[in-house]
Amino acid sequence: MTLWWAIATVCLGCYALKLAGLAAPRRILDHPVVSRFAELVPVALLAALIAVQMFSENGELRFDLARTAGLGAAMIALLLRAPFLVVLATAAVITALARSFLG
Amino acid sequence: MDTIGDRSAAIRDGLGVGVAVGLSGLAFGAAAITAGLSVAQACVLSLLTFTGASQFALAGAIGGGGNLVAASAGALLLGGRNTLYGLRMADLLRVRGPRRLLAAHGVIDETAAVTLAQPNPAAARAGFTATFASLYITWNLSTLGGALGTSFLGDPAVLGLDVVGPATFLAILWPRLAVSAELRWLALGGAAIALAATPFLPPGVPVLLSAAAVLVVMAR
Numbered sequence: 367m368t369l370w371w372a373i374a375t376v377c378l379g380c381y382a383l384k385l386a387g388l389a390a391p392r393r394i395l396d397h398p399v400v401s402r403f404a405e406l407v408p409v410a411l412l413a414a415l416i417a418v419q420m421f422s423e424n425g426e427l428r429f430d431l432a433r434t435a436g437l438g439a440a441m442i443a444l445l446l447r448a449p450f451l452v453v454l455a456t457a458a459v460i461t462a463l464a465r466s467f468l469g
Numbered sequence: 470m471d472t473i474g475d476r477s478a479a480i481r482d483g484l485g486v487g488v489a490v491g492l493s494g495l496a497f498g499a500a501a502i503t504a505g506l507s508v509a510q511a512c513v514l515s516l517l518t519f520t521g522a523s524q525f526a527l528a529g530a531i532g533g534g535g536n537l538v539a540a541s542a543g544a545l546l547l548g549g550r551n552t553l554y555g556l557r558m559a560d561l562l563r564v565r566g567p568r569r570l571l572a573a574h575g576v577i578d579e580t581a582a583v584t585l586a587q588p589n590p591a592a593a594r595a596g597f598t599a600t601f602a603s604l605y606i607t608w609n610l611s612t613l614g615g616a617l618g619t620s621f622l623g624d625p626a627v628l629g630l631d632v633v634g635p636a637t638f639l640a641i642l643w644p645r646l647a648v649s650a651e652l653r654w655l656a657l658g659g660a661a662i663a664l665a666a667t668p669f670l671p672p673g674v675p676v677l678l679s680a681a682a683v684l685v686v687m688a689r
Contacts, residue, residue, distance in 0.1 A: 368537075369506070369510065369531065369537065370510070371537075372527070372531075372537040372538075372540060372541045373510055373513060373514060373527075375541050375545075376514070376518055376523060376524075376527055376541050376544045376545065376548075377513070377514070377517035377518045379541075379544075379545045379548065380518045380519075380520050380523055380544070380545065380548040380551070381517070381518075381573065381574060383545070383548045383549055383551050383552045384520075384548075384551045384552070384554075384555055384573045384574065384576040384577075385555070385569075385570070385573035386552050386555065387551060387552040387553060387554060387555015387556045387557075387558075387559070387573075387576060388555040388556075388558070388559050388562070388564070388569055388572065388573050388576060389555075389559075389569065389573075390552075390555070390556055390559075394556060399687075400553075401553070402687060403683065403687065404549065404550055404552075404553040406652075406655060406683045406686055406687065407546060407549065407550070407680060407683050408522070408547060408550050409642060409645060409646075409652050409655050409656055409659070410655055410656065410658070410659030410679045410680055410682045410683050411526075411543065411546060411547055411659065411676060411679060411680065412522065412547075412638045412641060412642050412656075413638075413642065413655070413656035413657070413659040413660045413663075413679070414659045414660055414662065414663035414675065414676045414678075414679030415525075415526055415529060415543075415634075415635070415638050415663075415676055416635045416638045416639055416642075416660065417659075417660035417661075417663050417664050418529075418533065418663050418664070418667060418672075418675060418676055419529050419533070419631075419634050419635045419638075420632075420635050421664060422533065422664070422667045422672075423533070424533065424534045424672070425533070425534060425667065425668070425671070425672050426667070426668060427664065427667055427668060432629070433629075433631060433632050433635075436629055436632035436636070437632055437635055437636060437639065440632070440636040440639055440640070441639070444639065444640060444643045449489065450489060450490060450493060450640055451489065451492055451493060453636060453639075453640045454493060454496055454633055454636050454637060454640070457629070457632045457633065457635075457636035458628060458629035458630055458632055458633055458636075459629060460629070461629030461631070461632040462627065462628050462629030463629075465626070465627065465629065466627075
């Protein structure tokens with residue numbers, strides 16, 4: 367599977383998922399198992415993505431102090447109710463500063 | 470408030486959300502180039518996938534040296550929540566035929582948030598259109614800008630851009646974690662499963678495995 371095939375699959379698949387919701391009968395959503403699964407899955411996946419992108423490189427566990435400091439700064443920004451882009455900019459700036467000081 | 474007032478308030482909300490969130494396409498462009506995608510690949514993803522979390526997930530898994538099948542599966546699982554937004558918005562938008570095919574592309578987190586918050590269907594439709602149009606234009610232009618900028622800058626780690634993907638996911642998750650202890654436990658469980666599996670499984674697979682935490686929560 368080349369990268370372009372993966373991109374085509376994701377583009378087509380994501381569009382089909384969006385269209386399926388608009389076109390499907392309304393009663394599907396009323397099924398409690400469906401709505402609960404839909405609420406929970408993104409939480410687990412997003413948390414797993416954060417963990418893997420923060421603490422692993424090329425399939426091995428690795429702790430990066432500068433990046434961890436950046437995510438900590440993002441958490442503080444979120445606690446202070448900063449806007450979305452301010453949160454991202456804070457994380458990047460703190461990571462870059464920590465990296466330049468730590469060498 | 471009268472219907473016309475509701476509609477202009479919905480359009481204002483939509484434009485604000487669309488432009489602000491659309492600018493984070495800069496972060497996606499940067500993350501995609503960092504992960505090894507070309508500028509063209511980053512732009513095609515933003516034009517045709519147009520759902521941020523799936524795009525970041527695909528780029529992140531590829532950047533981690535991941536298996537492409539697992540990377541695509543993770544992106545599609547994340548895209549599954551748009552199906553549920555579509556189910557909830559179908560009654561409000563009432564689109565048929567070619568207009569439904571166009572509107573479907575705009576069924577994402579941000580349009581759902583604006584559309585479902587409106588007091589009546591006319592305002593909901595106006596809010597949907599304003600959010601979709603402004604976010605689509607801004608997201609795609611800023612993806613191009615971020616991708617071009619990063620490919621000229623050299624090593625993105627020097628600028629701290631490697632933290633932008635995780636910080637984006639954290640910001641998306643935050644409102645849900647803030648109100649529910651159960652979701653905080655689920656997030657911790659998902660993260661722990663993925664990290665524990667990382668040394669043993671190909672990149673991309675540990676993230677999919679984290680969905681097992683959902684089954685534990687649902688079985689309780």
